[in-house]
Amino acid sequence: MASSIRVRAIASDGVTDFKSLIRHPMDSGFVKDSKGKLIPPHYIKVVTVKWKDKTVFVADWGPAVSKDPYLEFKFKGGSKGDPLTVSWVDNEGQSDSMTAKIM
Amino acid sequence: MIDEKRRLLLKCTLATGAAGLAAGAGLISAPAFAATKPAQWPDDAFKQKNIDAATQALYGQTAVKSDKIEMNVPTIAENGAVVPVAVKTSLPDVTSIALMIEGNPYALAASFNIPQGTLPYVSNRFKMRKTSDVIALVMSGGKLYSTTKNVKVTIGGCGG
Numbered sequence: 001m002a003s004s005i006r007v008r009a010i011a012s013d014g015v016t017d018f019k020s021l022i023r024h025p026m027d028s029g030f031v032k033d034s035k036g037k038l039i040p041p042h043y044i045k046v047v048t049v050k051w052k053d054k055t056v057f058v059a060d061w062g063p064a065v066s067k068d069p070y071l072e073f074k075f076k077g078g079s080k081g082d083p084l085t086v087s088w089v090d091n092e093g094q095s096d097s098m099t100a101k102i103m
Numbered sequence: 104m105i106d107e108k109r110r111l112l113l114k115c116t117l118a119t120g121a122a123g124l125a126a127g128a129g130l131i132s133a134p135a136f137a138a139t140k141p142a143q144w145p146d147d148a149f150k151q152k153n154i155d156a157a158t159q160a161l162y163g164q165t166a167v168k169s170d171k172i173e174m175n176v177p178t179i180a181e182n183g184a185v186v187p188v189a190v191k192t193s194l195p196d197v198t199s200i201a202l203m204i205e206g207n208p209y210a211l212a213a214s215f216n217i218p219q220g221t222l223p224y225v226s227n228r229f230k231m232r233k234t235s236d237v238i239a240l241v242m243s244g245g246k247l248y249s250t251t252k253n254v255k256v257t258i259g260g261c262g263g
Contacts, residue, residue, distance in 0.1 A: 008210070015222065022218065024229070026230075028208075028230065030208060030232075033115075044254050045144045046144055053219070054220075055218055056218060056220065057215065057216070057221055058215070058216035058218075058219070059213060059214075059215050059216075059225075059227075060144050060145060060149075060213060060214045060215070060216070061213050061217075062208050062209060062211055062212055062213060063230075064150065064204060064209065064211075064212035064229050064230050064231075065213055065227065065228070065229055065230070066184060066185045066186075066213065066228040066229055066230055067184070067185075069227070069228065070187075070226070070227065070228050070229075071225075071226070071227055072189075072225065072226035073215070073222070073224060073225050074222040074224050074228070075219070075220055075221040075222060076220045077169070077220060087243045100220070
């Protein structure tokens with residue numbers, strides 16, 4: 001199965017620009033389905049990004065983050081070909097992880 | 104069977120070790136409240152319904168307004184389900200950035216841990232129930248700063 005995570009990270013002038021999209025419903029627990037029943041909360045809680053062995057970013061998310069969340073940040077260092085590992089864990093204990101290369 | 108037990112024991116030992124370390128770190132650098140436990144999802148802060156309570160739960164202090172935080176939000180969001188919010192700041196030694204949305208059921212939307220070497224910039228997208236203030240909080244050198252912008256929402260994004 002294709003990964004739920006898509007990453008595009010580009011290094012230029014000593015700074016890596018990290019962009020990612022994660023496929024996830026991010027149900028807040030406040031929305032009703034077509035039958036009027038509340039859809040239970042289902043959202044990503046923590047996203048961690050590692051460059052080689054160093055953690056460069058941690059996002060703690062609540063249910064207010066949009067469906068199929070987008071995340072962008074920048075860090076110093078990183079060069080073409082370096083591995084970046086992105087992983088997430090949601091409130092139901094599901095998780096995914098993938099390693100991308102800096103472009 | 105034996106292997107499983109060993110694994111469990113190992114896990115337990117590791118967990119207590121890590122907790123001990125975290126507690127130790129907390130004692131040494133009390134001001135870096137959120138930074139001492141990066142792996143811990145701030146449960147209590149995410150449960151708070153208003154901005155002040157969530158800020159207190161997350162950082163243990165109140166924020167001072169700063170014009171050095173730049174927040175990019177649309178003035179009018181046609182779709183409350185996807186409101187792009189970008190924050191950047193020229194404040195030094197940033198360890199954490201958090202975003203709060205006043206009109207949502209829970210105030211805290213997201214908090215970001217910024218390790219050394221990572222630039223104080225983040226872009227994310229949020230759901231907004233109704234027109235309200237969006238607050239960006241920045242922890243810089245152990246002090247908390249904030250900036251506020253109002254976003255008009257045409258169609259709410261929290262359903263109901």
